[in-house]
Amino acid sequence: MDYSANITGEESMQRAANKILNAHASGDIVFVVGDCTVSYDGRGWKYLDEGKRSVVLKPTGALLVTSPEKVKPENWQPSGGNVTVSFDGDTALHISAVRENPDESLQIRFTNLEQSIHYTHTEDNASVEGTEKEIHEYIIDNPSEIEDGLRALEHEKETEFGDIDIYARDASGTHVILEVKRKTATLDSVSQLNRYMTVMGDSHRAILVAPSMTDSAEKLLNENQFQFCRLKPTEIL
Amino acid sequence: MDYSANITGEESMQRAANKILNAHASGDIVFVVGDCTVSYDGRGWKYLDEGKRSVVLKPTGALLVTSPEKVKPENWQPSGGNVTVSFDGDTALHISAVRENPDESLQIRFTNLEQSIHYTHTEDNASVEGTEKEIHEYIIDNPSEIEDGLRALEHEKETEFGDIDIYARDASGTHVILEVKRKTATLDSVSQLNRYMTVMGDSHRAILVAPSMTDSAEKLLNENQFQFCRLKPTEIL
DNA sequence: AGATTGAGCTCGCCA
DNA sequence: TGGCGAGGTCAATCT
Numbered sequence: 378m379d380y381s382a383n384i385t386g387e388e389s390m391q392r393a394a395n396k397i398l399n400a401h402a403s404g405d406i407v408f409v410v411g412d413c414t415v416s417y418d419g420r421g422w423k424y425l426d427e428g429k430r431s432v433v434l435k436p437t438g439a440l441l442v443t444s445p446e447k448v449k450p451e452n453w454q455p456s457g458g459n460v461t462v463s464f465d466g467d468t469a470l471h472i473s474a475v476r477e478n479p480d481e482s483l484q485i486r487f488t489n490l491e492q493s494i495h496y497t498h499t500e501d502n503a504s505v506e507g508t509e510k511e512i513h514e515y516i517i518d519n520p521s522e523i524e525d526g527l528r529a530l531e532h533e534k535e536t537e538f539g540d541i542d543i544y545a546r547d548a549s550g551t552h553v554i555l556e557v558k559r560k561t562a563t564l565d566s567v568s569q570l571n572r573y574m575t576v577m578g579d580s581h582r583a584i585l586v587a588p589s590m591t592d593s594a595e596k597l598l599n600e601n602q603f604q605f606c607r608l609k610p611t612e613i614l
Numbered sequence: 615m616d617y618s619a620n621i622t623g624e625e626s627m628q629r630a631a632n633k634i635l636n637a638h639a640s641g642d643i644v645f646v647v648g649d650c651t652v653s654y655d656g657r658g659w660k661y662l663d664e665g666k667r668s669v670v671l672k673p674t675g676a677l678l679v680t681s682p683e684k685v686k687p688e689n690w691q692p693s694g695g696n697v698t699v700s701f702d703g704d705t706a707l708h709i710s711a712v713r714e715n716p717d718e719s720l721q722i723r724f725t726n727l728e729q730s731i732h733y734t735h736t737e738d739n740a741s742v743e744g745t746e747k748e749i750h751e752y753i754i755d756n757p758s759e760i761e762d763g764l765r766a767l768e769h770e771k772e773t774e775f776g777d778i779d780i781y782a783r784d785a786s787g788t789h790v791i792l793e794v795k796r797k798t799a800t801l802d803s804v805s806q807l808n809r810y811m812t813v814m815g816d817s818h819r820a821i822l823v824a825p826s827m828t829d830s831a832e833k834l835l836n837e838n839q840f841q842f843c844r845l846k847p848t849e850i851l
Numbered sequence: 852a853g854a855t856t857g858a859g860c861t862c863g864c865c866a
Numbered sequence: 867t868g869g870c871g872a873g874g875t876c877a878a879t880c881t
Contacts, residue, residue: 383729406668406682408645410733420797420859421745429736431643437683445643445735446674448692449876453685455861478867481859492620494729496647498682499666509872538801538834539870559872560657563855564775568805572834591854597775597809657874686861692876715852718874746857776855797859800870828869 384409384493393490394464400495401462407434411470412489415442417452419481425451432472432485434460440474440483454483509559512610516543516557516586523586523606527553538572551582558587559610566590567597574601621646621730630727631701637732638699644671648707649726652679654689656718662688669709669722671697677711677720691720746796749847753780753794753823760823760843764790775809788819795824796847803827804834811838 384393400407409432415425425442430451433441437456444451454460458476465471470487513532520527526548534544543555554573558566562585570583583603590598590605598605621630637644646669652662662679667688670678674693681688691697695713702708707724750769757764763785771781780792791810795803799822807820820840827835827842835842 406680408668408731410731417859423859429733431645431731431733431735433680435681435683439681439683439685441685443643443670444672444676446672446676446693447877448676448678448687448690449858449860450685453859453861455685456683479859492731492733494645494647494668494731496666496668496729498668538830560874561854564809565802565805568802568809571808572801572805575834575837593775593855597812600812654874660874684862686873686875690874690876716874796857798869830869 383495384490390470390490391464391467393493394470394487396495397470397490397493398462398464400493401434401436401460404436405495405497406436408432408492408494409434409487409490410492411487412491413485413487415452415486416484417454417482420479423452427488429491432487434462434472438474440472440485442483442485452483454481509557512557512559512586512608513542516555516608520545522608523555523584524548524553536573536576538576539569541573541577547582551580552577553582553584555584555586557608558585560588562587562590562594564591564594564597567594567601567603570598570603571601574603620732621727627707627727628701628704630730631707631724633732634707634727634730635699635701637730638671638673638697641673642732642734643673645669645729645731646671646724646727647729648724649728650722650724652689652723653721654691654719657716660689664725666728669724671699671709675711677709677722679720679722689720691718746794749794749796749823749845750779753792753845757782759845760792760821761785761790773810773813775813776806778810778814784819788817789814790819790821793820793822794845795822797825799824799827799831801828801831801834804831804838804840807835807840808838811840 384396412429414427417423431443438458438460439456440454441450442452454474458474460474463471472485474483517529520529527545529543529545531544534541541554542557545553547553556570574583584606586606586608588609621633649666651664654660668680675695675697676693677691678687679689691711695711697711700708709722711720754766757766764782766780766782768781771778778791779794782790784790793807811820821843823843823845825846
């Protein structure tokens with residue numbers, strides 16, 4: 378028997394289960410479609426009644442119960458936990474993924490296996506760009522874009538209440554706290570500035586740098602007498 | 615030819631492509647494994663070089679390029695966008711998912727199709743529980759758990775800077791602002807209380823209700839003279 | 852449709 | 867390991 382083959386539903390439960398067990402053990406990514414119940418318990422809890430659905434098991438131990446509609450899975454377990462795949466007598470395939478910290482358990486019980494795919498992912502070169510760090514670098518290199526005479530003093534300056542994105546000094550010598558957002562700034566963004574002002578003192582100025590801000594953020598910003606500087610990431614990168 | 619069948623890799627590209635096209639058109643969830651390049655552009659951008667990987671296409675238009683290790687996909691597009699599946703001459707299967715607002719495009723080009731699964735998800739009854747709202751309700755019903763003599767006045771009380779989780783009144787008649795977290799409270803949680811105090815006035819008291827809090831959150835809480843009440847969700851539900 | 856907020860967020864970074 | 871912040875966050879809810 379070829380244990381590397383996919384299952385087709387036209388074979389015994391035991392045989393199908395063995396194929397999946399074997400595929401996972403050999404380090405493949407495994408897709409399984411069949412009837413199962415799913416039970417998650419941990420930070421939250423979610424139970425899925427018997428139904429036909431699909432499960433993805435990755436060699437790292439990441440486990441997903443696919444949602445039929447959404448991007449996010451119905452249930453899942455991140456990689457790093459303890460995963461066991463076992464054939465329970467002659468009735469069910471059991472997949473268990475448990476992790477501690479947080480203490481969580483995902484249990485899947487297949488009572489019927491219909492289809493599966495096993496495959497090995499081949500490496501590739503991915504290029505990702507467009508992070509907030511890149512905007513920081515741009516501002517540090519071009520501080521006059523924010524304000525004439527501004528000079529950057531420190532990047533990611535540590536404080537008791539989090540790191541200041543960019544710590545700078547204006548033309549008059551006053552120290553300036555910059556909070557940078559790559560998209561619309563929210564109340565939280567202004568609160569961050571507020572925390573930094575709390576610890577750095579009122580002699581500082583605070584500037585929020587973002588492509589835009591929500592109405593409520595603008596209100597709070599004005600109330601705190603902070604400043605706003607519009608900067609669109611797409612225009613500088 | 616049975617267009618409902620899965621592909622096996624032992625057939626022509628055209629035939630395999632037609633099967634996938636047909637499966638998607640008929641409302642199935644489709645898994646495909648093969649060699650492809652992936653290109654995303656929108657709020658960010660990410661390009662994946664040619665490689666063997668798997669793609670999940672759902673009838674809602676949700677599209678995922680599976681990560682070999684992680685729970686989160688390498689690339690994706692949420693449901694609701696415009697999805698087209700087409701066979702490009704006799705060389706490649708092209709899957710395109712475009713949405714506006716935000717303006718984003720995900721393009722997948724398969725130059726080789728190896729395996730596929732097509733299936734229909736059967737409905738089931740999912741039970742989900744364990745939300746922050748449930749904790750709110752518990753506190754509203756049992757305010758003395760927080761403090762003797764406390765009475766809840768309003769749930770989700772609207773303010774200019776966000777909604778107060780629970781607005782209450784203590785034994786002495788002073789109004790109290792409760793911010794509830796179902797897990798460890800962070801700096802943000804304290805900042806939320808801070809915003810509410812800004813708008814409600816210093817005559818109020820502020821209490822953070824959570825199972826625990828981070829060190830920095832505790833510092834800021836003390837600095838603001840807010841109070842903390844330990845409440846574990848698992849102990850009340 | 853836009854804004855806001857929670858989430859079992861996930862993930863990566865750094866002390 | 868734990869805290870902290872970013873994310874193409876996603877997805878639900880309300881305006």
